[in-house]
Amino acid sequence: MSDAPVSSPAPSSALSGTKSMDDIMALCKRRGFVYQASEIYGGINGFWDYGPLGAQLKKNLREAWWEDMIMIPCWGRKGPGGERVRCVPVETRIIQHPKVWEASGHIAGFNDPMVDDKETKQRFRADHLVGLFVPPGDASTHDELSRYLADDTLVPHATFVDGSPFEIFQRILEDKVLRKKLGLGNAKACFEGQTGGDKALLEIETRHGQRRAAVGYVPLTLLQKFNDKIPSPFTQMAGSLTQPRQFNLMFKTYIGATAGEDDIAYMRPETAQGVFVQFKNVVDTTRVKVPFGIGNTGTSFRNEVTPRNFTFRSREFDQAELEFFCHPSESVEWYKFWRDFRMEWWQSIGLKGENLILREHDKDELSHYSQGTSDVEYRFPFTAPGFGELEGIAHRGDYDLTQHQKHSGVKLDYFDTERGEPLPNGSPKGERYIPHCIEPAAGLDRGVLALLCEAYTKDASRPSPEIMKFHPRIAPIKAAVFPLVNKDGMPEVAEKLHGELSRRFGRQGFIETDAKQSIGKRYARMDEAGCPFCFTIDGDTLKDQTVTCRDRDTGAQQRIALDQVPAFVGEKLGVG
RNA sequence: GCGGGCGUAGCUCAGUGGUAGAGCGUCACGUUGCCAACGUGAAAGUCGAGGGUUCAAGUCCCUUCGCCCGCUCCA
Numbered sequence: 001m002s003d004a005p006v007s008s009p010a011p012s013s014a015l016s017g018t019k020s021m022d023d024i025m026a027l028c029k030r031r032g033f034v035y036q037a038s039e040i041y042g043g044i045n046g047f048w049d050y051g052p053l054g055a056q057l058k059k060n061l062r063e064a065w066w067e068d069m070i071m072i073p074c075w076g077r078k079g080p081g082g083e084r085v086r087c088v089p090v091e092t093r094i095i096q097h098p099k100v101w102e103a104s105g106h107i108a109g110f111n112d113p114m115v116d117d118k119e120t121k122q123r124f125r126a127d128h129l130v131g132l133f134v135p136p137g138d139a140s141t142h143d144e145l146s147r148y149l150a151d152d153t154l155v156p157h158a159t160f161v162d163g164s165p166f167e168i169f170q171r172i173l174e175d176k177v178l179r180k181k182l183g184l185g186n187a188k189a190c191f192e193g194q195t196g197g198d199k200a201l202l203e204i205e206t207r208h209g210q211r212r213a214a215v216g217y218v219p220l221t222l223l224q225k226f227n228d229k230i231p232s233p234f235t236q237m238a239g240s241l242t243q244p245r246q247f248n249l250m251f252k253t254y255i256g257a258t259a260g261e262d263d264i265a266y267m268r269p270e271t272a273q274g275v276f277v278q279f280k281n282v283v284d285t286t287r288v289k290v291p292f293g294i295g296n297t298g299t300s301f302r303n304e305v306t307p308r309n310f311t312f313r314s315r316e317f318d319q320a321e322l323e324f325f326c327h328p329s330e331s332v333e334w335y336k337f338w339r340d341f342r343m344e345w346w347q348s349i350g351l352k353g354e355n356l357i358l359r360e361h362d363k364d365e366l367s368h369y370s371q372g373t374s375d376v377e378y379r380f381p382f383t384a385p386g387f388g389e390l391e392g393i394a395h396r397g398d399y400d401l402t403q404h405q406k407h408s409g410v411k412l413d414y415f416d417t418e419r420g421e422p423l424p425n426g427s428p429k430g431e432r433y434i435p436h437c438i439e440p441a442a443g444l445d446r447g448v449l450a451l452l453c454e455a456y457t458k459d460a461s462r463p464s465p466e467i468m469k470f471h472p473r474i475a476p477i478k479a480a481v482f483p484l485v486n487k488d489g490m491p492e493v494a495e496k497l498h499g500e501l502s503r504r505f506g507r508q509g510f511i512e513t514d515a516k517q518s519i520g521k522r523y524a525r526m527d528e529a530g531c532p533f534c535f536t537i538d539g540d541t542l543k544d545q546t547v548t549c550r551d552r553d554t555g556a557q558q559r560i561a562l563d564q565v566p567a568f569v570g571e572k573l574g575v576g
Numbered sequence: 577g578c579g580g581g582c583g584u585a586g587c588u589c590a591g592u593g594g595u596a597g598a599g600c601g602u603c604a605c606g607u608u609g610c611c612a613a614c615g616u617g618a619a620a621g622u623c624g625a626g627g628g629u630u631c632a633a634g635u636c637c638c639u640u641c642g643c644c645c646g647c648u649c650c651a
Contacts, residue, residue, distance in 0.1 A: 021644085022644080025643090025644095026587060026588075027587090029586080029587075030586065030587055030601080036642080036643085039642095041641095042624065042625065042641050042642060043624090043641075043642045043643080044641095044642085045641085045642070045643090104651095105651065106651070108651080114577090114648085114649080116577070116578080116648090123577070123578085123647085123648045123649075124648080124649095125649080242577095245577090249649095249650080249651085269651090302650080304649080304650065305577080305648070305649040305650070306577085306647095306648075306649065306650090308644090308645095309644090310643095310644095313650080382644090382645090462611085462612095463611050463612060464611075464612050465612095482610095484608090484609060484610065485608055485609060486608085487608090488609095516603095517612090517613095518608075518610090518611080518612075518613055518614090519608090519609085519610050519611065519613095520610075520611035520612055520613070521611080521612045521613085522611090522612090523610080523611050523612085524611070524612040525612080527611095527612095528612095536610065538609070538610075539609070548610070550610080550611085555611070557610070557611095
């Protein structure tokens, strides 16, 4: 932490789980952090706006990310190879060629058909439905049974959703009670060695004698044709399942004024693909050398099934993503490097303590192409005692560049002039490869929400019980200047100091001043808004040129020289 | 999409079918001597929206929208 650019506030010991989300939401509205979108029209489900303080808070978070990831990556630290980390930005469009989303897998992956069981009110993904298929005639070979699964002609004898075909297969083998319930006699595994993840073969006894049966995924086409005949996985009764319904998680739009079906485009569900699509241009035009990163920030859209939990699962949200490209042999080292740095970074802006965790995904949780994924997770009041994801750091291998190379027909490999056997003239021969990619992908709106939840503090012993303890670096209001009373020359001194602080720090956040009402009330207002420091001009200021500096978190006061105030603020904000 | 809860001033909430209320906050004026001080005054509401019952609806009924909680979902 010694190279972190700013000093840290006192760690907050309060667990998020003990804070009230209702209180936090009320304060967010009252102080202008978060408003409901389109509120005067009744609001619109899944969308939230930021008020003045929220907008500045989010801007500070985005800029902290930009500074520490792009301009001076990792606070100037060296990467695993001993060189400084190098990153460049791009800014890519929300709307891309529709093929981008075919290549990335989002159009397929974000269109999961769902089925509801009308009896039990349960919903499941249609492609998770596993059936036990008992053919009417004899089907003794793997191929013959497989044909039934692909044929869409055989209605399953029973269905399941909580497991892979192989797991269901094992359950049927081992569970006598289940077999009885399904009207089956003895069962044993057959075709040893041919059982696999997506189908498995059983030898069973039924009323009609010895049969061979298959366990496999129920094809979608079969569900559409026979869904009134397919038994519910929850009751094994037919007739209670709905038709498979598309849940379109991609936002669709139309390009051009005479929009028709040919003009369909999609709003991006993540900013990362913009980087992969421009990878070749960045390499060709900016003299970057692997290893290096490309950062991209901006708005993304997902038609969440159920937007919930304040701004946590909004349908429109901002991301800050870095795609870091490296040689395959160094990728695991870089993955660990970024994983650890990103955790440290969130801690550096105030998410201290046990509410923040780094969670390494289990092997079976990983995408098929990933060699490692970690989440930085925060214990929100609404997830406690569980955690919600703020950022995912994924080892994506060469998956994305390979996909786009395949779909676009454009070569996306990289010629590394510093690798390969030395040539007779001493220079390396060079090596051509598709770089591996490490992706730290942060949610900015979730980050803001975590900062709000972490900052929110209720302290009944204080005259103003609600305090937003933002880290000075991200606090939307940086400082406030008050005349103790609105006379005797104090307002003039306050005005001068306010002007000076505004000139020096007004780019980082608001500098407030207020001469109305009691000093306690003015302090209290700043506590709720999360202003870390208040400077008060009093009678002594006129005599000895000192002011009171009041600390938000403790309420403690110290006197400092009037002309030292800008230096004091600069040091606390880390901008000298 | 299902089930439950809620929706009255900026916030927190009272409100028995019969005049729209309180506290806090906000603003103005006065006062002021370091923690939501005090006094006086003011602004602020289509009672979420639409329809119905009634002489009369914030209150009863129906529909709808939004928020919260639990399911479901989150490549």
